[in-house]
Amino acid sequence: MFENIQFANPQFFWLLLGLPVAALWYFFKRKEQTAALRMPSLKGFPKNDWLPRLKPVLFAFRLIALACIITAMARPQIREVSTRTKTTRGIDIVMAIDVSSSMLARDLRPNRLAALKEVASKFIEERPNDRIGLVAYAGESYTKTPITSDKGIVLNALSEITYGQLADGTAIGMGLATAVNRLKDSKATSKVIILLTDGVNNSGFIEPETASNLAVEFGIKTYTIGLGTNGNALSPIAYNADGTFRYGMREVEIDEALLQKIAEVTGGQYFRATNNQKLEAIYDEINKLEKTEIEEFRYYNYEEKFRPWILLAGVLLLSEWLFRTTVFKSFV
Template sequence: MLENIQFANPNFFWLLLLLPVAALWYFFKRKEETASLKISTIKGFSTESILAKMKPALFVLRLLALAAIITALARPQTEDISSRTKTTKGIDIVMAIDVSSSMLARDLKPNRLSALKDVAADFIRKRPNDRIGLVVYAGESFTQTPITSDKNIVLNALRDITYGQLNDGTAIGMGLATSVNRLKESKAKSKIIILLTDGVNNSGFIEPQTAAELAVEFGIKTYTIGLGTNGNALSPIAYNPDGTFRYGMRQVEIDEKLLEEIADATGGQYFRATNNSKLEAIYDEINKLEKTEVEEFKYYKYEEKFRSFVLLAGVLLLLEWLLRNTLFRSFI
């Protein structure tokens, strides 16, 4: 009966402390409630009446009735909660990904590009309320997918990113400018770009500083990530006769100063990822920094349960009244 029950006015349970007091009062005063007759002898009278011994049951019924009334006053009820969420501040995100040949370096496992795709996919899954787009760049840039709320489209497009889509090179300015172009018309409360590269700007006809100024003009924050180990990395250095890459050790060169300038100018941050775990930690950090505000509405439905206790109290009082005026009438 009391399963999953809560009480709206639990302070009324303090009244239960009066019940032991009433019981003590009855124990000491019960003899005074019965009329007495003084006679010289009780020889010939029977003193073993069962009804007389059961008379305190009437008082017990009254106490139980009072306990039921107090419980009813405490308003027992069940609560059913339903909730609905509403995104109040959506974020539009463009991920600009370097797909130059150096992204095939094997200092991250199995290589930089594959490691990035795995981490980026996990990041996308953690942003269910945001719109995300993809831009790829090497010697030039293009939009892999425009910003969309359909995460399956974004994840499929991310999976399809490979080396060879563009002429080789690293056009950081072009990649950033294309990303800005994807976001400039956005009406989102917050717009961000996550730009990742493992090299220096050596291609394209748009300077990275110019693209950064465009991002500032349109209120777009840019997080930059420099990818690659410190020192040498096993990287493609030439083609084999069959068209595959020949690998060799090559110095990792990242224009960290440029990436820091872009991040500072746009209000973002610069990160350096030298292995898989650091790359994953960087995307987790960005995920924490860029929180989407979600408003939650909760609806409470209460079902009152006091009526059954009132009914129980009524039945107990009626039973006490009937017994008092029938079976126990001669003793009262």
């Protein structure tokens, strides 16, 4: 009942401090308010001992009525708040993901690709107001999902990304160019590419420098991530007879100079992820750097609740007057 009640003028509640004082005054002065008549005997008068003792009820009615009036003066209200949000700065993001065989290396748990998909899923879920698309690349590249606001579609497409869908290799320029092509016609205020790789550019017919210049031309910021531990990592080195990979230790080679240059030219940043925790921290950092501005409008509706208190005070005062002029008339 009182969950959403608030008071517009709560300072009037200080007046309630006067009510205990009035009650004490009445307690000590009540006998002086009734004239005393001394008689040698009460024989012949009807006995009615209980009615005079109820006389203080009249004063209680007055005190409660005053309390109700003070509460009404404090203006109890029910406030209802409705909100409406407006995205004032939307961001379109394309995630370009390396799916070459080296992404199956086990220096991240359980492997690089699986770790990336887990972290990227969390990133996507935390961008409810942005449009996101996916590009996969290895020896060549393709658009897995065009930019869309439907996060369910993006998350499902991300879960379907596996090794073997493309010829092996690392075509960084192709992956970046495909991502630029997805964003070049976007009308969003901010356009961002997150390019992840664990190797060096060794495939494709578009040079990474050419692709980064295209990103600059279309005003697309690129964050680059080098994925892989320092030193050697347990990586696929050959095929077994049954078609599965044979694993062995291989030196981790990431063209960090190239990734740093791409990020610098396009206005982004370069990050190095050597384990699961650092990869997650990098996506958290990008999430903080690229914030969508949301404007929130709040509408307040106030429903006044002082009238019932005034009505109750009126009923109490009227009742006090009626009892005083009828039932208690002989004692007042």
